Amino acid sequence: MSVSAEETELIATSDPIDVIIVDDEKFVRGALRTYLSQAADLVVVGEGENGADAVRLAHEYHPDVMLIDIQMPVMDGIAAIRKIVAQIPEIRILVVTGHISDTYLKAALIAGASGYVVKDAEPGRIVAAVREVHAGDCPIDPAVTHLLVADVRKSLPARRPRPDIDLSDRETDVLRLLCEGRSNSEIAAALFLSESTVKYHLVRLGRKFDARDRLQLVITALRTGVVA
Numbered sequence: 001m002s003v004s005a006e007e008t009e010l011i012a013t014s015d016p017i018d019v020i021i022v023d024d025e026k027f028v029r030g031a032l033r034t035y036l037s038q039a040a041d042l043v044v045v046g047e048g049e050n051g052a053d054a055v056r057l058a059h060e061y062h063p064d065v066m067l068i069d070i071q072m073p074v075m076d077g078i079a080a081i082r083k084i085v086a087q088i089p090e091i092r093i094l095v096v097t098g099h100i101s102d103t104y105l106k107a108a109l110i111a112g113a114s115g116y117v118v119k120d121a122e123p124g125r126i127v128a129a130v131r132e133v134h135a136g137d138c139p140i141d142p143a144v145t146h147l148l149v150a151d152v153r154k155s156l157p158a159r160r161p162r163p164d165i166d167l168s169d170r171e172t173d174v175l176r177l178l179c180e181g182r183s184n185s186e187i188a189a190a191l192f193l194s195e196s197t198v199k200y201h202l203v204r205l206g207r208k209f210d211a212r213d214r215l216q217l218v219i220t221a222l223r224t225g226v227v228a
Contacts, residue, residue: 016041017134020057022048022080023069023096028119032067032096035123042130051075058084058091065134068113070097070104078111085112092133096126102148105140109215115139128185137199138213142181148215149179149222165208165226172226174201179218179227 019042021032029047036042046057050072058066066084070077081093094115095108105116114133117126118141129139167175170191177187184202188195202214209224211217221227 016043017065017130018043018045018061018063019130020044020046020048020054020061020063020066022050022054022057022066022072022077024049024072025069028069032126035126036130038123039127042127049073051077051080054080055083055087058088062088063091065092065094065130067094067096067130070095070099070108078107081108081111081113092136094129094133094139100141100143100147102144102151105144105148109138109213116144117141118143125183128183132184137184138215139183140181140215142183145179145181145218149181149218165224167205167208167226171201171205171208174198175205175217175221176227178202178205178214179221 019036021029021036021044023029023032026049029049033044033047036044045061045063048054048057051068052075054066054068054077055075057063068077068080077095077097081095084091084093089112092114093112094117095113096117096119097104098119100118108116115129115138117129117139121129121141132139173191174187177190182190184195184198187193188198191198202217206212206214206217209217209220211220
């Protein structure tokens, strides 16, 4: 996994991001540590194998980001996320799981997770997701987003009134790609924009749709018929 010029500049001007990995499988923890260790701006400061470890490590290290699995012994990931967010809300939590499930996605986000990726994602995607949650974004794996979109679409009436929301052509393009499960970097590449420009459009879209995060923005866009 090579480091781009843009990433090199980011690393040179930013403090390292402290990360804790929590997964009950030693092999998975090792793989994630390897992925993250190749990024100079990410530092793995601790590891745990269950939800109780996650809560303890959160208090011990106060990391910037925690990678937490869902199904673990002693205490599951959802319960751990709920406790950590309630006690140390500044910690950002990225769920890294083998479950491609909109049910688990909803449970994780309700508990307070900041993002959701699957374990078999490309290493670079997982690294990017860590940076995104640290920056305040909410990366969601496209495979899970597709399930959620399909579920929402099934519950929609055949015809629904289009709201009176004034969108530019660029905002419409960004929203359409967002509803396909694309990340900010993928949207930027598809539309030949910078990531900062994509973030600017997403902020404006969030305000126009009164959506608190990108997941709510996707659901609202589908339910209102702005995106078919």
